[in-house]
Amino acid sequence: MEKANKVSVWIGKFTDGDDLTDYIENTYDENGDSSNQFRDDTGIDWFDDDFREADMLQPDLSLRENLVGFSWIDSFADVLIHQLEAMRSADDNGLILLYNFQYLSAESVRPASHVRFVGTFVFRK
Template identity: 90%
Template structure:
């Protein structure tokens, strides 16, 4: 659900940038209704694409170095890194962030989902 100054984060495994983009980009059916695999996997009905960021994690960089470039990252990097270090598997190589969004349905992530919910964090603009 939309919530100012909150960012919800997911981590997952993707083959490359194109695979990650295909996972999060909207497609449209014959009626003009939008859908994407990320929304299906997480049970999210809708979010504003303008507040979504995603990127691949480079294995030769530290988590902190990988986070450079995400909006307002300095305000929540420390807590995000702690959470990622506690739960991230070696295969997890992609991050998805939804800004001004508080995910409240962590239990609705499909068991076969390509992503796992990391958490919702406060951020400062």
């Protein structure tokens, strides 16, 4: 659900950047209705694409270095890194962030999905 100054984060495994993009990009049917695999996997009905960021993690960089390009990251990097270090597996290589969004249904992520919910964090602009 939309929530100001909250960012919800997922981590997952993708073959490459194109795979990550395909996972989060909307497709439209003949009626103009949109869907994407990320929404299907997480049970999210809708989110504003303008507040979505995603990127591949580079294995030769630290988590902190990988986060540099994300918006407002300085305001929540420490807690995000702590959480990622606690749950990240060796093959996790992609992050998805939804800003101004509080994910309330962590149990809704399908077990076979590309992603796992990391958490919702407060950010400051």
